[in-house]
Amino acid sequence: MPDSAPALPDGKGSEVPAPRLRLPTTRRPAAAAGVLFGQLSAWLRTSRLGMVAMALGIGLGAGLGAVGFRWLIFGATWLVTGHEQFGQAGRVGSLHLPWLGIWFVLLVPILGGLLYGPLIQRFAKEARGHGVPEVMIAVAEDGGRIRPQVTGTKALASAICIGVGGSVGREGPIVQIGSAFASSLGQVVHMSESRLRILVACGAAGGISATFNAPLTGVFFGFELILREFSIDALFPIIMAAVMADVIGQAFFGSGPIFSAMPHHLALPHVADYLLVALLALGAALIGVGFKTVLYGTEDVCDRLWRGRPEWCRPAFGGLVLGAVLLALPQLYGVGYPVMNRAVADHYVLWFLILLALGKVAAASLTIGIGGSGGVFAPSLFTGAMAGTAFGVAAVHVFGPAVGSPAIYGVIAMGAVFAAAAQAPLTSIASVVEMTGNYALILPVMFAVALAVGVSKRLTHGTIYTTKLLRRGTDIDRPKPSSMLQVLTVDEVMQPLGAANGRAALSPLSHDQAAGDRLLPSAWVPQFGNIVDRRPPQALFGEETLEQALRQLVLYGPDGLPVVSPDRHHVVGWISYGDVVRAMAERTRASDTEVAAGTLASQWATPDAGGHLHVAPAPLEGYEIMQVTIRSDSPGIGRPIDEASWPPGSIVVAVSQGRELVTPRPDMELRAGQRVVLLARLEGSQPTDDKDGARTSASQ
Numbered sequence: 001m002p003d004s005a006p007a008l009p010d011g012k013g014s015e016v017p018a019p020r021l022r023l024p025t026t027r028r029p030a031a032a033a034g035v036l037f038g039q040l041s042a043w044l045r046t047s048r049l050g051m052v053a054m055a056l057g058i059g060l061g062a063g064l065g066a067v068g069f070r071w072l073i074f075g076a077t078w079l080v081t082g083h084e085q086f087g088q089a090g091r092v093g094s095l096h097l098p099w100l101g102i103w104f105v106l107l108v109p110i111l112g113g114l115l116y117g118p119l120i121q122r123f124a125k126e127a128r129g130h131g132v133p134e135v136m137i138a139v140a141e142d143g144g145r146i147r148p149q150v151t152g153t154k155a156l157a158s159a160i161c162i163g164v165g166g167s168v169g170r171e172g173p174i175v176q177i178g179s180a181f182a183s184s185l186g187q188v189v190h191m192s193e194s195r196l197r198i199l200v201a202c203g204a205a206g207g208i209s210a211t212f213n214a215p216l217t218g219v220f221f222g223f224e225l226i227l228r229e230f231s232i233d234a235l236f237p238i239i240m241a242a243v244m245a246d247v248i249g250q251a252f253f254g255s256g257p258i259f260s261a262m263p264h265h266l267a268l269p270h271v272a273d274y275l276l277v278a279l280l281a282l283g284a285a286l287i288g289v290g291f292k293t294v295l296y297g298t299e300d301v302c303d304r305l306w307r308g309r310p311e312w313c314r315p316a317f318g319g320l321v322l323g324a325v326l327l328a329l330p331q332l333y334g335v336g337y338p339v340m341n342r343a344v345a346d347h348y349v350l351w352f353l354i355l356l357a358l359g360k361v362a363a364a365s366l367t368i369g370i371g372g373s374g375g376v377f378a379p380s381l382f383t384g385a386m387a388g389t390a391f392g393v394a395a396v397h398v399f400g401p402a403v404g405s406p407a408i409y410g411v412i413a414m415g416a417v418f419a420a421a422a423q424a425p426l427t428s429i430a431s432v433v434e435m436t437g438n439y440a441l442i443l444p445v446m447f448a449v450a451l452a453v454g455v456s457k458r459l460t461h462g463t464i465y466t467t468k469l470l471r472r473g474t475d476i477d478r479p480k481p482s483s484m485l486q487v488l489t490v491d492e493v494m495q496p497l498g499a500a501n502g503r504a505a506l507s508p509l510s511h512d513q514a515a516g517d518r519l520l521p522s523a524w525v526p527q528f529g530n531i532v533d534r535r536p537p538q539a540l541f542g543e544e545t546l547e548q549a550l551r552q553l554v555l556y557g558p559d560g561l562p563v564v565s566p567d568r569h570h571v572v573g574w575i576s577y578g579d580v581v582r583a584m585a586e587r588t589r590a591s592d593t594e595v596a597a598g599t600l601a602s603q604w605a606t607p608d609a610g611g612h613l614h615v616a617p618a619p620l621e622g623y624e625i626m627q628v629t630i631r632s633d634s635p636g637i638g639r640p641i642d643e644a645s646w647p648p649g650s651i652v653v654a655v656s657q658g659r660e661l662v663t664p665r666p667d668m669e670l671r672a673g674q675r676v677v678l679l680a681r682l683e684g685s686q687p688t689d690d691k692d693g694a695r696t697s698a699s700q
Contacts, residue, residue, distance in 0.1 A: 041188075062207045067253075077334060081094045132375070133469050145183055201238055205219050263405070280413055344389055541566065629676075
């Protein structure tokens with residue numbers, strides 16, 4: 001195209017340049033699309049309806065992801081064995097490798113390890129293992145950010161691992177897949193961290209809901225294990241994601257429970273059988289804790305044996321040991337749901353049930369330890385089903401058929417073992433009921449789960465998920481500054497009184513004090529300094545939370561407040577802002593704790609204390625808080641606080657050091673201009689239960 005446009009006549013005998021035609025370029029539609037996307041992103045980020053739309057989209061994606069992942073597992077299993085599911089038939093060979101017979105299980109874990117080992121090492125190392133801890137740490141520490149490539153890598157690696165015999169479940173991978181998809185979608189629209197965490201929980205809930213046809217389980221899983229707190233703002237989006245994902249799952253796999261071959265009308269025959277359920281729960285708690293111990297112990301052994309060698313080939317070498325385990329017990333091949341159906345349907349004898357329970361713990365731990373990819377939820381259910389059914393068989397032998405079918409105890413133990421391992425009672429209860437269809441067993445399941453979780457918490461700190469993070473030095477269960485105020489008590493934070501003035505015993509607040517012992521602080525204090533402030537103190541009790549104490553400090557005690565004994569007869573301590581902030585900083589080890597506490601205090605601050613107080617005041621009768629400024633001619637200057645002539649019954653609770661008030665030390669010397677805060681007995685007053693009388697006396 002020529003640079004100059006042709007000239008046109010202007011009607012006066014001269015020529016003017018012809019106007020240039022501006023042809024449309026490809027940049028304008030792109031710019032319009034960018035503006036439209038920006039507006040859409042802003043709407044999704046800021047509006048409630050936009051959050052619901054995101055949740056529905058994530059539920060749709062997680063549902064389709066769960067369907068695709070299950071097909072990947074079926075496909076990988078079929079390529080290796082000639083069946084969509086393998087293990088329930090026992091020692092049979094592969095239809096595709098008939099000349100090897102059952103010995104093919106020695107070969108395929110090695111070949112599979114050569115495929116998924118390099119895949120994980122090259123594209124997403126966090127896809128190794130059971131996946132849920134990686135999602136938990138992303139929500140707790142990383143603002144919900146998960147790398148997009150985790151989705152495809154985890155799906156393919158886990159499908160291969162399970163298809164070649166890895167004795168793990170599919171819930172861990174689908175949680176990580178759904179959560180990674182949700183995180184990627186949220187990051188595309190630049191979602192805030194608080195909303196991104198909710199979206200990650202939506203992805204986890206949708207994945208669980210679709211893969212197990214268990215929407216309630218998905219919702220509880222999202223709250224209990226991913227968000228780790230209940231929030232009204234998160235409730236509706238997570239429910240929407242779980243419902244949408246389950247609709248997708250039912251469209252492909254039907255609406256029946258996943259354990260379709262299990263009896264669906266089980267019920268505990270007698271109330272007395274709850275004693276057996278309690279005994280079963282105690283055993284399930286030990287099994288759940290034991291599973292966690294064996295899992296990480298096996299991982300440690302594998303780490304020591306493989307130290308210094310390339311990680312990409314670790315699954316292949318470890319696959320030889322896994323193949324030997326599968327050769328001995330082919331029923332441990334893959335997820336194992338068909339085997340669970342047969343066991344609960346009373347197809348196995350007592351000793352074989354026990355062997356399968358122990359074998360599953362070993363095989364799942366070995367699969368994870370050698371670098372495999374898969375979940376621990378299904379192995380927990382498998383172990384519980386075997387152990388519980390074995391317990392039921394033994395109970396029938398001892399007590400007779402009146403105790404009910406062994407399947408009852410198998411179903412109950414499924415939830416109890418997982419509850420003990422994960423310490424997630426609501427998820428455990430919902431999963432057992434929804435996955436088996438036995439709603440009549442909800443009461444004994446709840447009872448067993450509660451006992452199992454209680455025993456597990458007494459025996460161990462970390463769960464089967466959080467222990468992986470604890471071993472990396474990350475404790476996501478540590479109290480947060482926001483929850484610390486409800487967790488810590490005044491007793492844990494206060495400064496004990498009595499040491500500064502050299503007395504171990506504190507002044508009682510009883511009503512039988514003699515008139516001759518009345519204190520006259522207002523007549524005595526001017527010998528040392530000038531009274532700059534005096535007010536009635538608000539009493540705190542040691543068992544009160546810091547949330548209550550901080551509110552009282554803002555309203556009634558800028559310099560601090562006294563802490564009284566439960567019977568209100570003694571002053572036992574003193575608490576100030578500094579004590580609260582220091583305790584929170586020590587517990588959280590966070591540099592911004594003081595800012596957070598100060599912000600919270602400023603939100604509560606108000607000049608009209610009585611009008612905004614939500615907790616009834618509890619004034620400390622017979623005392624007042626007095627601030628004294630030490631004069632330059634005071635006889636106490638240069639003397640240690642514990643040697644100064646403080647009147648009996650008064651307590652030095654704070655001394656200024658620079659611009660701050662600090663807890664006094666016995667050897668701290670008095671200086672001119674220093675502020676001293678005293679907790680002193682009122683002049684000419686007796687303790688009384690009448691609050692109005694106490695306040696009147698204080699104001700005189």
